[in-house]
Amino acid sequence: MKAIFIVYDQARGEEVAEMLERLGQRGFTRWTDIAGRGTADGIPHFGNHAWPAMNDAILTFVEDGLAAPVLDEIRRMSAETRDLGLRAFVWEVSDAF
Numbered sequence: 001m002k003a004i005f006i007v008y009d010q011a012r013g014e015e016v017a018e019m020l021e022r023l024g025q026r027g028f029t030r031w032t033d034i035a036g037r038g039t040a041d042g043i044p045h046f047g048n049h050a051w052p053a054m055n056d057a058i059l060t061f062v063e064d065g066l067a068a069p070v071l072d073e074i075r076r077m078s079a080e081t082r083d084l085g086l087r088a089f090v091w092e093v094s095d096a097f
Contacts, residue, residue, distance in 0.1 A: 001062070001092075001096060002061070002062050002064060002066075002092065003091040003093050004060050004061075004062060004067060004071075004089070005058075005059050005090075006057060006074065006086070006088045007036070007055050007085075007086070008057070008058075008084070008085065008086045009084040010032070010053065010055060010056050012077075015077065016077075016086075017030070019070075024066070025062055025070070028058045028060040029058065030057070030058050031057045032056050033047065033056075034054060034056060034057055035055070038087065042083070042085045045085070055085070070088070071088055071090070
């Protein structure tokens with residue numbers, strides 16, 4: 001099992017959740033109104049007058065075979081609109097209850 005943490009510009013709206021559903025992944029947890037700045041490029045998302053954009057994030061747990069298709073879709077989405085920002089991080093999950 002894998003955990004995938006996805007951080008994205010709020011302008012993407014429901015696009016990330018809809019992508020997960022298309023791939024057959026129902027469960028996730030979403031956080032809204034998250035401030036932050038990427039490590040390499042992109043504009044800061046601080047929710048203030050200088051940097052008004054904000055991020056959302058989703059954490060989902062998927063079977064091992066679904067991790068690669070999710071990352072492929074995230075890469076595709078990111079390439080289409082690089083300025084919006086979209087990152088994903090994957091962890092191994094050793095156990096879950």
